[in-house]
Amino acid sequence: MKKLYYLCMAWALLGVTTSIWAQPPNSFFVIHCDPGFAHLFPKLSQMIAYATQKQVPLTLELSPQWVAAILADPEKVDSIRAWQAWGHEVGAHHHGIYHCFWDSLSNYPIDTIWAVRTDPYWVPPACVPGAHLGTLDTFYDQLDQLAGDSLLLTWGSSDEHPEVDIYPNVPYRTDGSPTDPTRAFSNPYTRILGPYTAGNQIWGPYTTCQIDYFFIDNVAKANSVKNLYLDTDFSSNYSTVGVVTHVFDFAGNPTYFYQWVNFISGKGCKTVRGILSQASCSTTAASPTFPHTANALSLSPNPTTNHVQLEWNGQADLYIYDLTGRMVYQCTQCFEQLLINTSDWVPGIYIVEMRNKEGRTVARMCVY
Secondary structure, three states: OHHHHHHHHHOOOOOOOOOOOOOOOEEEEEEEEOOOOHHHHHHHHHHHHHHHHOOOOOEEEEOHHHHHHHHOOHHHHHHHHHHHHHOOEEEEEEEOOOOOOOOOEOOOOHHHHHHHHOOOOOOOOOOOOOOOOEOOHHHHHHHHHHHHHHOOOEEEEEOOOOOOOOOOOOOEEEEEEOOOHHHHEEOOEEEEEOOEEEOOEEEOOEEEEEEEEEEOOOHHHHHHHHHHHHOHHHHOOOOEEEEEEEHHHHHHOOHHHHHHHHHHOOOOEOOHHHHHOOOOOOOOOOOOOOOOOOOOOEEEOOOEOOEEEEEEEEEEEEEEEEOOOOEEEEEEEEEEEEEEEOOOOOOEEEEEEEEEOOEEEEEEEEEO
């Protein structure tokens, strides 16, 4: 118990960097649903159906355009809920201002946005310049709606400074490479994002628990990861193998997708949060340097063993989740304070969410 207490106090214990297994015991498969391709929802449904049949849970990282299109169609929302109920994960995907195909949302100051988007180094002629449609706050709100009770815990983005746009209370992040297949193999690790200053705003430092992947979009790339996996001199050093693909890649030629799912089926298949919720790397779920945390919410004592006192201003709805996204406590229309008995709770990290007329606040709580 003392060990967990010190973990809670420090919020940090780096993940294992060596392993004793013959091959990685965990695997994950991320699907990037990129801006401009939300019309391919039927193709995503095909991917889900085949992966479900093979008992391979997928982590769906949805861009703002996909989230908006799904929320606008009750049948698509029902599909998402059915996928979640089976065990697939809803995550977020964002193309920042440094990406060739920016999704047009950003928290950067407007001067920074246009300096980058008019720079041919970052945006050569083949790219789409994009039009600034606002900050990511609307995206965050829509993600909360779409994630539902499962809670959004995983974020995958492309940006030189991911701390600027990242979902403010997400503990898990994915990243990787389109050219280096060894990036498919990793051990969960702590990554500190920021601090970064643009204009008069500072973002971060923000700590996430991260896992890596390799982009596959053809049979040759899938085979390159397969061969490394079978090379136990290499793969035995890692706890996790992960890949990512795009829905539009599957729509073009799905053979590689089927082959990889067939190969990885039965080999420790989990979602990203299913892996990282069990990892011993630290995260910070709500940094006070982020402007998205609008309300004052205090927790005391924190870390705690037997009880925790929550205090805030006015009336609010309170929800507490464990790091798998399971709701363990809720109180609606509560007023200003709440005393919760945590003596029989499973030791670990919990996410406390408060919603009131001023917005949404998320904090972290440790029970040891």
